[in-house]
Amino acid sequence: MAQAQGLGKRYIKAFLKGFxxxxxxTVTFLDRVAxxxxxxxxxxxxxxxxGGRQASDVVLLNHWSIRxxxxxxxxxxxxxxxxxxxxxxxxxxxxxxxxxxKTIGYKKKYVKVPHGHIWVEGDHHGHSFDxxxxxxxxxxxxxxxxxxxxxxxxxxxxxxPMLPPERKPLHREQE
Amino acid sequence: MIMAQAQGLGKRYIKAFLKGFxxxxxxTVTFLDRVAxxxxxxxxxxxxxxxxGGRQASDVVLLNHWSIRxxxxxxxxxxxxxxxxxxxxxxxxxxxxxxxxxxKTIGYKKKYVKVPHGHIWVEGDHHGHSFDxxxxxxxxxxxxxxxxxxxxxxxxxxxxxxPMLPPERKPLHREQE
Numbered sequence: 305m306a307q308a309q310g311l312g313k314r315y316i317k318a319f320l321k322g323f324x325x326x327x328x329x330t331v332t333f334l335d336r337v338a339x340x341x342x343x344x345x346x347x348x349x350x351x352x353x354x355g356g357r358q359a360s361d362v363v364l365l366n367h368w369s370i371r372x373x374x375x376x377x378x379x380x381x382x383x384x385x386x387x388x389x390x391x392x393x394x395x396x397x398x399x400x401x402x403x404x405x406k407t408i409g410y411k412k413k414y415v416k417v418p419h420g421h422i423w424v425e426g427d428h429h430g431h432s433f434d435x436x437x438x439x440x441x442x443x444x445x446x447x448x449x450x451x452x453x454x455x456x457x458x459x460x461x462x463x464x465p466m467l468p469p470e471r472k473p474l475h476r477e478q479e
Numbered sequence: 480m481i482m483a484q485a486q487g488l489g490k491r492y493i494k495a496f497l498k499g500f501x502x503x504x505x506x507t508v509t510f511l512d513r514v515a516x517x518x519x520x521x522x523x524x525x526x527x528x529x530x531x532g533g534r535q536a537s538d539v540v541l542l543n544h545w546s547i548r549x550x551x552x553x554x555x556x557x558x559x560x561x562x563x564x565x566x567x568x569x570x571x572x573x574x575x576x577x578x579x580x581x582x583k584t585i586g587y588k589k590k591y592v593k594v595p596h597g598h599i600w601v602e603g604d605h606h607g608h609s610f611d612x613x614x615x616x617x618x619x620x621x622x623x624x625x626x627x628x629x630x631x632x633x634x635x636x637x638x639x640x641x642p643m644l645p646p647e648r649k650p651l652h653r654e655q656e
Contacts, residue, residue, distance in 0.1 A: 324506075325502050325505075325506075327509075328502075328505040328506040328508070328509040328510075329501075329502075329505040331505070331509045331513075332504075332505040332508045332509055332512075333505075335509075335512065336508075372567075373566045373567070383621075384619070384621030385597070385621070386597060386598075386619040386621065387595070387596050387597040387598075387619075388596070388597050389550045389597060389619065389620035389621040389623070390549075390550070418564070419564050419565070420562070420563060420564040420565045420566060421563075421564075441619075442561070442563040442564075442566065442618075442619065442622060443566035444560075444561030444562070444563065444566040444621070444622045445619060445621045445622065446566070
């Protein structure tokens with residue numbers, strides 16, 4: 305009986321030690337390197353979720369690649385929603401700071417993107433809550449770059465930065 | 480024989496050090512990211528509450544991330560946030576108004592502002608010497624970094640920072656109580 309108790313305590317102790325190591329290591333990895341997420345909604349159709357509700361895409365979100373806020377036009381990014389900090393939204397970067405663009409349904413017809421901000425849009429115009437609704441977003445709200453579709457298997461792909469030609473800025477400050 | 484023993488001991492120490500290192504770093508990083516950290520306050524925008532001594536003696540504050548994990552701030556709190564204009568910089572300001580409040584601004588492009596959903600209005604106590612919402616408008620709660628809860632240094636300024644809303648900055652209309 306004493307031997308069995310001793311063994312039990314040792315297993316519990318080993319488990320707890322492993323747990324208290326694995327949790328911070330995993331948390332740090334998921335926060336700072338990469339994580340996965342299921343995409344909800346139709347705002348990025350047809351690039352993401354073309355199948356609608358039946359089959360949501362699962363994407364790889366790469367935090368590490370945006371640790372210096374280094375995004376390019378055409379990247380698909382996840383960001384904290386400017387209107388609701390508890391929600392993440394996934395959109396395409398259309399314009400960078402200094403660019404002048406023509407908007408689609410925004411309160412101003414032309415916008416120059418302020419310093420430290422970007423302009424994002426969903427590919428499915430009209431079905432997207434994006435900069436055309438809430439304006440330029442602070443780079444500080446940037447969460448990750450979506451680099452790959454991981455699920456379903458028939459949609460495995462690397463997501464390339466792709467700026468729709470009709471959304472190019474009228475004037476770009478940076479090259 | 481003695482050489483082999485010394486090498487064995489050395490390898491064991493290195494192994495123990497690496498094991499400790501690869502545990503301690505993620506634990507520390509997780510703590511500093513999600514629980515609390517300390518920071519030196521720079522600048523005069525929060526005088527006299529913070530840095531009254533100017534450049535000679537910067538205050539060091541305790542920044543509590545855990546307390547704002549649900550974005551639960553109140554008017555008068557001193558908070559650190561990611562600068563809306565420069566994501567690589569943190570700024571420290573006082574929360575003046577919450578979403579739905581209507582306030583009178585000081586030098587902003589609009590004289591009256593209703594703070595939009597998911598946003599707050601922040602100001603430095605040292606009006607005129609502060610890059611705050613009167614310059615960049617309401618800020619998204621998503622940029623909130625931490626609440627400054629205590630001054631830790633210098634020792635003669637040890638104190639708990641209480642939420643304090645200047646009476647002249649109260650909102651004209653408040654949506655929440």
